[in-house]
Amino acid sequence: MAVNKCVKYLLFFFNLLFWLSGCLILAVSIYLRVSKGGNKITDQYFPAVNLMIAIGAIIMVLGFLGCCGAYRESRCMLLLFFIFLLIIFILLVAAGIAGAVSQNKMQDWVNEQLKSLVPLSSQPQSVINDLENLQKDLKCCGIVNGKSDWTSVPESCRCNYTISATATPGAECGSDRYYSTPCSTRIVNLMKENMVIVLGIAFGIAVLLIFGLAFSMALYCQISKKDGPTTNA
Incomplete structure (x- = not known):
């Protein structure tokens, strides 16, 4: 055949x-x-x-x-x-x-992967730079617990306001004008969207x-x- x-x-x-x-x-x-x-x-x-x-x-x-x-x-x-x-x-x-x-x-899985980085301020400078870039890109602050993950909160956690100091903060900003959402939550949201x-x-x-x-x-x-x-x- x-x-x-x-x-x-x-x-x-x-x-x-x-x-x-x-x-x-x-x-x-x-x-x-x-x-x-x-x-x-x-x-x-x-x-x-x-x-x-x-x-x-x-x-x-x-x-x-x-x-x-x-x-x-x-x-x-x-x-x-x-x-x-x-x-x-x-x-x-x-x-x-x-x-x-x-x-x-x-x-829970993402938090488990990232919590070893806390406290963030104790990480090497190269890691801190990457963390700050991540915060700017995702409009977040901290990894698991928000800005309390930082010993000294960096400027990358501050919301970018281009209007006046009295402008109403966006939904992603807290009353103190820092991003209120930890980066782990942003990462999870991106993972779910994709x-x-x-x-x-x-x-x-x-x-x-x-x-x-x-x-x-x-x-x-x-x-x-x-x-x-x-x-x-």
Whole structure:
């Protein structure tokens, strides 16, 4: 029985796109890692860039394995490709479910990651600079307990008023004209806002993985049937 060329080349081009997407993820992740615009606080305690680098590398390896398996009609490569895709699919679904149901515990987790920085004024100057940049960007003050996390409250905690001294403070400002929300709360809000996007991307990847699983198993079965009579002869 001849191998269906349509299935073979569909799997090949699927894996080529899979490999290219891995290259793109890896390139963007490395650029973010080596660029000087990163914040050491978020990089250290929320290592999303490191995770993206790992994901990009894994996708590249799997894409290469799938391309070679499809082109050479190698049952061993196709079986390995199928197994790894299945593992990634299961992990992706599990991570998506865990992320969706654990949003209520997100604040506690973020606080746990960041509370080691308190008191903030005792940190090295490079960390303090990153903290102040974080406060300016997110319009927050302190990490867990607000401005009380600082021994001496920095100017970055002060609300930016461009009107008069008697102007009514914005919703993010306290009566003392300091940002009233700790940065951990701002970080959690950003994570929750982006959760829908992340889950949507995860769903799209899961659909692609299903196609990859179907194509690889179909080609594997066809190659097995083709090689069967030769093996028995």
